[in-house]
Amino acid sequence: MKLVTAVIKPFKLDEVKDALKAAGVAGITVTEVRGFGRQGGHTETYRGAEYKIDFVPKVRLDVVVDDAQVDGVIDTITSSAATGKIGDGKVWVTEVGRIVRIRTGEEGADAV
Amino acid sequence: MSSGDLAWVLMSAAMVAFMTPGLAFFYGGMVRSKNILGMLMQNIFAMGIVSVLWITIGFTLAFGGDGPIIGNLAHAFGRDLWDGDGGLLAFFAFQMMFAVITPALISGATADRLKFSSYAWFVAVWSLLVYSPVAHWVFGAGGWILEMGTEDFAGGAAIHINAGIAALVVVVILGPRHGHGSEPMPPHNLPQTVLGTGILWFGWFGFNAGSALAANGIAAQALVNTHVAAAAGMLGWLAIERVKTGHATTLGACSGAVAGLVAITPCAGFVGGYSGVVIGALAGLICYAALGIKERFGFDDSLDVIAVHLVGGIVGTLLLGFFGEAAINGVDGLFHGGGIDLLVDQFVGALGVLAYSGAVTFVIATVIDRTLGLRVTADEELVGLDQTQHAESAYQA
Numbered sequence: 001m002k003l004v005t006a007v008i009k010p011f012k013l014d015e016v017k018d019a020l021k022a023a024g025v026a027g028i029t030v031t032e033v034r035g036f037g038r039q040g041g042h043t044e045t046y047r048g049a050e051y052k053i054d055f056v057p058k059v060r061l062d063v064v065v066d067d068a069q070v071d072g073v074i075d076t077i078t079s080s081a082a083t084g085k086i087g088d089g090k091v092w093v094t095e096v097g098r099i100v101r102i103r104t105g106e107e108g109a110d111a112v
Numbered sequence: 113m114s115s116g117d118l119a120w121v122l123m124s125a126a127m128v129a130f131m132t133p134g135l136a137f138f139y140g141g142m143v144r145s146k147n148i149l150g151m152l153m154q155n156i157f158a159m160g161i162v163s164v165l166w167i168t169i170g171f172t173l174a175f176g177g178d179g180p181i182i183g184n185l186a187h188a189f190g191r192d193l194w195d196g197d198g199g200l201l202a203f204f205a206f207q208m209m210f211a212v213i214t215p216a217l218i219s220g221a222t223a224d225r226l227k228f229s230s231y232a233w234f235v236a237v238w239s240l241l242v243y244s245p246v247a248h249w250v251f252g253a254g255g256w257i258l259e260m261g262t263e264d265f266a267g268g269a270a271i272h273i274n275a276g277i278a279a280l281v282v283v284v285i286l287g288p289r290h291g292h293g294s295e296p297m298p299p300h301n302l303p304q305t306v307l308g309t310g311i312l313w314f315g316w317f318g319f320n321a322g323s324a325l326a327a328n329g330i331a332a333q334a335l336v337n338t339h340v341a342a343a344a345g346m347l348g349w350l351a352i353e354r355v356k357t358g359h360a361t362t363l364g365a366c367s368g369a370v371a372g373l374v375a376i377t378p379c380a381g382f383v384g385g386y387s388g389v390v391i392g393a394l395a396g397l398i399c400y401a402a403l404g405i406k407e408r409f410g411f412d413d414s415l416d417v418i419a420v421h422l423v424g425g426i427v428g429t430l431l432l433g434f435f436g437e438a439a440i441n442g443v444d445g446l447f448h449g450g451g452i453d454l455l456v457d458q459f460v461g462a463l464g465v466l467a468y469s470g471a472v473t474f475v476i477a478t479v480i481d482r483t484l485g486l487r488v489t490a491d492e493e494l495v496g497l498d499q500t501q502h503a504e505s506a507y508q509a
Contacts, residue, residue, distance in 0.1 A: 044298060045357050047367060047416060048403050051296035 001096040002070045006061045008081040008089040019080035029062040039087035113199030117326040121202040124322025127315045128209035134311025139220045141304030146496025147224045148506045158216040166208045173244035178254030214271045220415035221279035228501040230484045262461030266323035268378025268428040269465045276422025278473040285477045288412030309366040316373045320380035334380035341392030345372015348396025371399035374424030379432045387435040433458040
């Protein structure tokens with residue numbers, strides 16, 4: 001099992017969610033996060049004074065999937081989250097040691 | 113007082129009372145989220161402390177008797193306010209709401225670092241030693257500024273110049289916020305500021321049109337002037353902002369409207385025709401330009417009380433000397449054949465308020481600073497006023 005984590009543009013969330021559902025993903029966890037990458041921050045103006053806002057709002061998705069699904073999920077996220085402009089985000093994969101469904105106690109692939 | 117007049121003045125008192133919570137949100141949206149309750153509390157607390165002081169002694173010091181300098185004690189502790197038809201009570205109530213909001217205006221300049229206990233003492237003492245005498249001079253029977261011929265319809269000098277210069281003096285003594293100039297301190301919730309602006313704008317109809325103290329033509333004129341000046345103030349501010357920064361901002365729209373409202377306050381019942389539009393637009397432009405004053409002199413007026421209230425109050429007080437129309441309410445300014453006399457009276461009246469309020473505020477703030485300390489500690493400032501002054505948080509994670 002793998003944990004696929006993606007940081008994407010917030011307005012792309014619905015598209016990515018729909019694409020993942022269509023691809024058969026059973027569940028995702030979403031977190032609102034802030035950060036910076038190559039995009040950097042942006043400037044805001046208050047009463048004529050300009051402020052540099054370093055951290056940009058993003059959405060983080062966490063999806064636990066079966067090993068066989070990993071490449072498909074990554075493709076789905078990258079294609080549905082892409083705008084082609086700077087700041088589209090990243091996807092990375094982490095090994096998952098153990099997974100348990102709390103209600104039933106099922107483990108491994110059954111719990112995904 | 114006729115029942116019609118009484119109804120309008122009572123309604124106006126309620127509208128002006130609503131302005132202080134409006135001001136709280138106007139300012140509150142602009143501070144950082146760790147200081148929002150501190151800001152709301154300073155405003156709401158003024159409604160508590162100043163109202164009790166007003167019926168105890170503040171009103172009679174401002175409006176008792178007809179001496180040139182100060183009132184008397186005839187109405188101390190609410191004595192003899194009943195005059196048979198409620199006219200004096202309505203006037204008392206209406207003026208009470210002015211007394212409440214005036215020191216509350218100062219809280220925008222000192223935002224994020226004023227110790228609450230010291231603020232409480234400051235507002236109480238300032239209300240009695242500064243507001244009551246100045247209100248007597250400008251509004252009270254026999255007051256020297258009124259007698260001299262200075263006109264101040266609803267408080268350009270008595271309220272906005274008065275609070276504005278006091279704000280300047282206090283921030284100079286208080287010093288800048290920790291991190292001022294080096295770290296960004298953007299507003300935490302501009303929608304609150306927009307909401308507060310709407311409440312202020314609405315309440316201002318009571319403030320200015322109510323100052324006619326009658327349901328008459330002057331009240332109607334004042335209401336129209338108030339609205340168009342706010343509108344033109346907004347457009348003036350947005351125009352210069354768009355040229356200078358490339359954007360017309362929400363905060364700019366709100367700030368410009370308030371600048372227009374401040375400037376029309378002394379003029380509201382004395383000018384007519386298109387004058388309200390011109391006065392409002394000039395206020396929007398000049399108050400925007402005045403934002404640079406604090407950088408120029410290096411003081412930290414957190415929410416620009418000086419640029420908007422002090423400068424806006426001066427602009428309105430002086431412009432009345434140009435735009436006053438005898439056909440509306442008895443005084444002609446320079447543009448209506450009245451010569452320079454009114455302008456001179458406006459200038460001297462403004463100067464009198466500036467000098468007195470500045471000097472006495474300096475003494476009050478210095479004494480409090482040396483005894484109780486005006487500022488919170490550096491650690492308290494970093495944690496925020498909400499937790500350190502009031503043991504509360506506005507927003508739960």
